[in-house]
Amino acid sequence: MKIRTASRTDKDDISRINLAAFPEEENKLISNLATDLLALKTTPITLSLVAESEASTVGHAAFSPVTFTNCESIQGYILAPLAVKPCRQKTGIGSSLVEDGIRRLSKMDVDILFVYGDPKYYGRFGFSAAIAEPFKPPYDLQFPFGWLAMPLDKALAKEWSGPIACVPPLCNPELW
């Protein structure tokens, strides 16, 4: 299995994986988010990763930049969405995508990474509610316990707090 950065030609595979992985009530919303993020040009970059196995795409993750109203010097990202082809789940593909993304963001000197998801799953990578707590997400959360973050620069993490803003494709209250 190989993780690589996605290009425009991966759009259909990324859409298919997200449609298949998420429940019907939200799969179109999230598939559209995934393809919108793939097309999005930001500074710093929005990173879309795909997992490939035997010439087929089996997983996808997107990492987009967030900004901090109170402090321009912090570099933050959010992981959303993350999806693995259902027949290939629970074989480590999701973990590889998350870990590869964390490695790439660390090399880019990113300070903090957010995610809105299952604490049991994301806790294993170092995400915690305590780290996310000082930061206000852009919308009220349906599941506040799922607001998580991990510091990539441990030395500075304690000093930060305040509201965060996301890229336009994530500015939809239905996603939160």
Ligand SMILES: CC(C)(COP(=O)(O)OP(=O)(O)OC[C@H]1O[C@@H](n2cnc3c(N)ncnc32)[C@H](O)[C@@H]1OP(=O)(O)O)[C@@H](O)C(=O)NCCC(=O)NCCS
């Ligand atoms: C959530 C999701 C991305 C996780 O991806 P995944 O590839 O299944 O995750 P992993 O294989 O890395 O880990 C999942 C489980 O498999 C286990 N696992 C990891 N490698 C394994 C292996 N080689 N063999 C067996 N099990 C393994 C992990 O321990 C973990 O177990 P647990 O959570 O039951 O304790 C995937 O299930 C998915 O696409 N779900 C639907 C969409 C979704 O909910 N996305 C997240 C939104 S926040």
